[in-house]
Amino acid sequence: MCSIALKNVSFIYMNYNKPAIHNISLTITENEFVLVLGRSGSGKSTLGYIICGLIPRLIPGHLEGEILIDGRSINSYSKEELVKKVNMLLQDPDVQLTYLTVEDEIKFPMENIGLSKEIAEGRLISLLSLFGLTKVREKYVFNLSYGQKQRVSLASILAIDPKVIILDEPLSHQDLPSRRRIVEFLKKIKGNRTIIVMEHRPYELLKLCDRLVILEDGKLIFNGKPNAVKDDRLRDFLFSDLRSLKLRSSKNAQRPVLIVRDLAFTYDGKNYVFSNVNFSLNEGEMSFIIGPNGAGKSTLAMVISGLLSPSKGDVVITGGRKVCYVPQNPDLVFLHDTLYQEVLSSAVKATSSKADSLTREILKAFNLWDLRDRDPHLLSRGERVRAAIATMVALKPRVLIIDEPFSGQDKLNIRAILNCLNYLRARHNITLLIITHEVEIAKLLGDKLYELNNGRLKVIA
Amino acid sequence: MYEMMQYIPGRTFLHGLSPISKLIYALMLGIAIALSYDMTKIAILFVGNLLVLIIICSKDYNMLKPYIRLMLYFSLLIIVFQSLFYWKVFLGRTSYVVLISPEALKRIPIIGDIILFLTYRKGIVFSREGLVYGLLVSLKFSTMLLINLLVLFTTKPGDIAKSLISIGLPGSIIQLAIISLKFIPLFIEEFTITYKLAKMRGSDIKISNLLKSTYMLLKASTLSLIRRAKLMAIALEMKGFSLRSRRREKVSLSKNDICLLILSLIAFMFMVL
Numbered sequence: 001m002c003s004i005a006l007k008n009v010s011f012i013y014m015n016y017n018k019p020a021i022h023n024i025s026l027t028i029t030e031n032e033f034v035l036v037l038g039r040s041g042s043g044k045s046t047l048g049y050i051i052c053g054l055i056p057r058l059i060p061g062h063l064e065g066e067i068l069i070d071g072r073s074i075n076s077y078s079k080e081e082l083v084k085k086v087n088m089l090l091q092d093p094d095v096q097l098t099y100l101t102v103e104d105e106i107k108f109p110m111e112n113i114g115l116s117k118e119i120a121e122g123r124l125i126s127l128l129s130l131f132g133l134t135k136v137r138e139k140y141v142f143n144l145s146y147g148q149k150q151r152v153s154l155a156s157i158l159a160i161d162p163k164v165i166i167l168d169e170p171l172s173h174q175d176l177p178s179r180r181r182i183v184e185f186l187k188k189i190k191g192n193r194t195i196i197v198m199e200h201r202p203y204e205l206l207k208l209c210d211r212l213v214i215l216e217d218g219k220l221i222f223n224g225k226p227n228a229v230k231d232d233r234l235r236d237f238l239f240s241d242l243r244s245l246k247l248r249s250s251k252n253a254q255r256p257v258l259i260v261r262d263l264a265f266t267y268d269g270k271n272y273v274f275s276n277v278n279f280s281l282n283e284g285e286m287s288f289i290i291g292p293n294g295a296g297k298s299t300l301a302m303v304i305s306g307l308l309s310p311s312k313g314d315v316v317i318t319g320g321r322k323v324c325y326v327p328q329n330p331d332l333v334f335l336h337d338t339l340y341q342e343v344l345s346s347a348v349k350a351t352s353s354k355a356d357s358l359t360r361e362i363l364k365a366f367n368l369w370d371l372r373d374r375d376p377h378l379l380s381r382g383e384r385v386r387a388a389i390a391t392m393v394a395l396k397p398r399v400l401i402i403d404e405p406f407s408g409q410d411k412l413n414i415r416a417i418l419n420c421l422n423y424l425r426a427r428h429n430i431t432l433l434i435i436t437h438e439v440e441i442a443k444l445l446g447d448k449l450y451e452l453n454n455g456r457l458k459v460i461a
Numbered sequence: 462m463y464e465m466m467q468y469i470p471g472r473t474f475l476h477g478l479s480p481i482s483k484l485i486y487a488l489m490l491g492i493a494i495a496l497s498y499d500m501t502k503i504a505i506l507f508v509g510n511l512l513v514l515i516i517i518c519s520k521d522y523n524m525l526k527p528y529i530r531l532m533l534y535f536s537l538l539i540i541v542f543q544s545l546f547y548w549k550v551f552l553g554r555t556s557y558v559v560l561i562s563p564e565a566l567k568r569i570p571i572i573g574d575i576i577l578f579l580t581y582r583k584g585i586v587f588s589r590e591g592l593v594y595g596l597l598v599s600l601k602f603s604t605m606l607l608i609n610l611l612v613l614f615t616t617k618p619g620d621i622a623k624s625l626i627s628i629g630l631p632g633s634i635i636q637l638a639i640i641s642l643k644f645i646p647l648f649i650e651e652f653t654i655t656y657k658l659a660k661m662r663g664s665d666i667k668i669s670n671l672l673k674s675t676y677m678l679l680k681a682s683t684l685s686l687i688r689r690a691k692l693m694a695i696a697l698e699m700k701g702f703s704l705r706s707r708r709r710e711k712v713s714l715s716k717n718d719i720c721l722l723i724l725s726l727i728a729f730m731f732m733v734l
Contacts, residue, residue: 327654
């Protein structure tokens with residue numbers, strides 16, 4: 001059994017003035033399934049770290065209030081007791097996986113807490129079987145698909161058999177089948193242990209949870225049954241009203257600007273990531289490519305943008321100007337010490353005489369002007385994505401490919417990014433190709449929708 | 462690249478041995494090979510280890526391809542380099558082929574003094590002594606690679622770590638070393654993307670501007686890794702990493718391990734004496 005009680009808990013991170021969590025009182029009973037909703041920066045992960053005891057033990061700051069686990073203060077637990085009671089799965093499995101092989105990864109926490117070899121081996125076999133990982137037992141974790149990595153992460157947390165598991169945005173980087181698999185798994189373990197899920201996309205989990213908690217700016221604004229929540233409270237988390245952002249197609253939309261013919265790519269000369277890819281994009285269009293994790297969407301984007309050479313086929317750009325690419329990790333775009341220098345260095349290449357005015361225009365349009373003197377690496381995730389797009393836009397590309405701009409973003413950030421994309425179409429007539437898992441957004445806003453699956457690209461809509 | 466040094470599951474004699482005895486085997490033979498200049502003895506070790514490796518990889522010989530390719534490239538490079546620029550030039554070399562005569566060399570200003578010094582009197586030659594020395598060095602390199610592959614192919618990385626901890630090496634450092642291995646492919650991948658994106662933006666990545674360019678490129682990929690490392694520290698804590706140091710398994714050696722250790726000792730004596 002395990003119950004959790006937070007009494008008037010507040011927390012301020014070291015070197016920050018504003019509390020990340022402000023006067024929260026919350027009780028979670030044994031075996032309850034709690035969904036914690038909140039926008040990026042609302043304090044969801046911080047709340048998780050507090051319940052796990054990572055704050056203030058590992059993450060420094062000022063903590064106030066009382067945290068009780070099974071009626072005992074969290075401070076009275078030893079590290080070992082706490083790890084066995086409460087454990088947390090981080091959102092990015094690449095970070096969560098700390099060892100080299102699948103077997104070692106799952107055994108690692110069991111060895112750390114001192115389980116006997118026999119028990120550890122038995123638990124390993126049952127977890128490998130539960131998560132369909134038996135065949136990849138000896139494989140290196142960095143060779144696995146994204147979905148497999150996440151399953152290994154979950155298995156390694158469950159290897160400790162904690163009474164409470166906290167899942168930090170388990171659905172946010174996932175494709176549809178992976179989301180379904182995770183939801184199915186949560187259904188399976190619901191009732192056996194306490195589950196706390198932090199998310200900003202509630203659709204799949206609202207029906208499953210016993211209780212809904214909504215955080216806003218570190219404060220608790222709703223705590224109750226999911227059917228008791230008013231619709232306007234959920235509006236910030238549902239995407240249906242994004243349709244209002246859809247722009248009419250450009251007047252030149254019939255003129256093809258990018259033509260892809262029989263494109264194929266292989267890393268090893270034998271196994272093709274994709275082949276026979278044929279499509280074209282018209283000027284000013286906004287098209288989306290969806291597909292499961294590991295389908296090769298990013299590889300396709302890098303081949304089209306010239307970062308990788310195609311194994312077969314060709315990519316034709318009409319009109320001379322180039323294709324630019326914004327990677328999933330925006331940090332990889334930034335080379336300079338301030339955001340202004342970053343965008344200016346691109347603008348200079350596009351138009352040396354009007355580089356200053358172009359930089360100013362783009363930064364204002366992307367709502368980044370006030371951050372122009374900041375180091376782009378130190379901005380928030382939503383701001384970094386917009387800054388990376390702005391940096392590439394300053395090159396005045398004919399086609400811009402953006403890889404997973406909505407991944408891990410809340411609705412407010414998604415709206416801000418979509419506003420920027422609409423500006424690009426309206427003002428610069430840039431053709432956009434967006435790679436995403438967000439099928440709902442793609443269906444709402446895309447002029448064309450493609451799916452890459454099993455190495456083939458097909459038109460969905 | 463990620464498949465390199467992958468553990469191969471199996472039930473061979475080597476799979477059943479303690480990682481400690483295999484590490485001692487690799488270490489002793491490594492020292493013996495470094496000390497020995499007898500090409501026949503090294504060739505015997507090479508063939509012996511190659512045969513064992515072939516048995517271990519019998520399910521899929523393709524696994525050996527990248528290593529054989531690496532051995533061939535490296536050996537070719539060493540042999541050609543040593544044959545052309547063997548340093549014992551003043552002790553006399555036997556010329557197989559005179560590529561460029563001393564007279565012709567004097568008329569090629571671009572080669573410079575160092576090459577002229579190395580190729581004193583005889584021009585640029587392909588020498589017998591250099592060829593033999595190149596063969597010896599490449600054979601040493603290839604044999605050492607094979608021995609290490611035998612250990613890596615038959616031992617799980619986790620077991621190597623546990624064994625090192627069991628003989629008294631600091632557990633936290635061994636674990637962190639293994640964790641840091643995970644970052645290498647990630648760092649290379651992210652550095653490559655950053656470099657290509659910088660080229661796409663027309664950034665001034667030039668040899669003449671090497672220091673600044675390297676700083677700019679490294680900053681992006683390093684900061685990205687630091688961000689990940691912070692989260693990885695949280696993940697490690699959740700897995701009870703800090704509880705680990707107090708646990709240490711005992712070293713236990715079987716009869717087979719003792720046999721391997723005796724074999725290593727005999728091989729060592731055979732090579733050195």
